[in-house]
Amino acid sequence: MRESWQEHFAESPDVLLGVDGRRTIVQVRDVLVGGDEFVVMAGPCSVESERQLMAAAHHVRRAGARVLRGGAFKPRSSPYSFQGLGLEGLKLLACAREATELAIVTEVMSEDDVSLVAEYADILQIGSRSMENYSLLEAAARSGRPILLKRGMMATIADLLRSAQIILDNGNRNVILCERGIRTFETAIRNTFDAAGIALLKQVTHLPVIADPSHAAGNRDLVPALARIGVAAGADGLLVEVHPDPDKAWSDGEQSLDFAGFDAMMNALEPWMEWRATALRAEKHEPLECAGLGCAEARG
Numbered sequence: 001m002r003e004s005w006q007e008h009f010a011e012s013p014d015v016l017l018g019v020d021g022r023r024t025i026v027q028v029r030d031v032l033v034g035g036d037e038f039v040v041m042a043g044p045c046s047v048e049s050e051r052q053l054m055a056a057a058h059h060v061r062r063a064g065a066r067v068l069r070g071g072a073f074k075p076r077s078s079p080y081s082f083q084g085l086g087l088e089g090l091k092l093l094a095c096a097r098e099a100t101e102l103a104i105v106t107e108v109m110s111e112d113d114v115s116l117v118a119e120y121a122d123i124l125q126i127g128s129r130s131m132e133n134y135s136l137l138e139a140a141a142r143s144g145r146p147i148l149l150k151r152g153m154m155a156t157i158a159d160l161l162r163s164a165q166i167i168l169d170n171g172n173r174n175v176i177l178c179e180r181g182i183r184t185f186e187t188a189i190r191n192t193f194d195a196a197g198i199a200l201l202k203q204v205t206h207l208p209v210i211a212d213p214s215h216a217a218g219n220r221d222l223v224p225a226l227a228r229i230g231v232a233a234g235a236d237g238l239l240v241e242v243h244p245d246p247d248k249a250w251s252d253g254e255q256s257l258d259f260a261g262f263d264a265m266m267n268a269l270e271p272w273m274e275w276r277a278t279a280l281r282a283e284k285h286e287p288l289e290c291a292g293l294g295c296a297e298a299r300g
């Protein structure tokens with residue numbers, strides 16, 4: 001007999017969707033992640049300067065983002081690459097929040113930095129490279145801040161859910177899962193975007209799931225298509241890298257959208273948002289409006 005999802009993910013019982021179908025909605029300031037709104041989190045890979053961050057923050061807010069992303073502590077593939085501005089970066093993020101009212105998501109890489117980052121950030125990001133750092137997960141969970149948990153680049157869905165379970169075990173139910181691409185034998189594309197993983201996570205867990213098309217693609221030309229696929233797979237939002245001048249970015253410039261590219265992506269997502277709203281209403285068995293006909297039809 002085929003193994004059930006419940007059996008497959010038995011080590012993470014508290015993150016699995018129950019028979020009552022109740023889903024977790026993570027509230028971050030005035031933003032609800034995992035509800036009806038598709039939440040776009042956008043901004044530069046790294047916080048570089050006040051000018052860069054403010055320009056990005058104002059632009060992404062005008063284009064519809066609800067959360068500003070930006071790394072102050074950066075995990076880099078090379079130890080000789082820019083490692084982030086640290087505390088100065090956190091202060092700039094707080095200024096950007098003050099100016100735009102966007103909520104802030106930023107990565108914490110070390111247990112020692114959890115309380116400092118939690119002082120400034122609205123959401124703590126656990127990066128791909130840290131997903132299995134259980135002592136970091138425990139400390140981050142205990143800060144009480146919502147956690148954006150990125151899937152490790154070599155982690156299975158079961159590994160991701162085990163890490164989420166550890167956060168719940170430490171008293172924090174506000175977990176947002178993030179698919180950001182995994183390593184496969186493909187070399188033309190930085191990572192392989194696991195759309196089926198998003199669909200599966202939405203079927204088996206009650207936690208919100210967002211898609212990061214930027215780190216999955218590694219190339220800005222692919223980002224809008226992966227963003228659309230993320231919506232179609234059932235994601236609750238996106239995490240996207242946007243930079244005022246991507247070719248001069250201190251990290252991940254090749255996958256960062258410029259402002260025009262971000263606007264074009266957001267516009268291209270509009271019909272997909274309409275499809276999503278219809279799909280959510282159908283899932284909840286809410287009546288569908290029949291435009292212009294003055295009638296309502298129940299979908300079940």
Ligand code: PEP
Nearest residue numbers: 045127128129150180215
């Ligand atoms: C990032 O969001 O900039 C980042 C480093 O992501 P990941 O952990 O997915 O590589």
Ligand code: MN
Nearest residue numbers: 045241251252
């Ligand atoms: Mn990045």
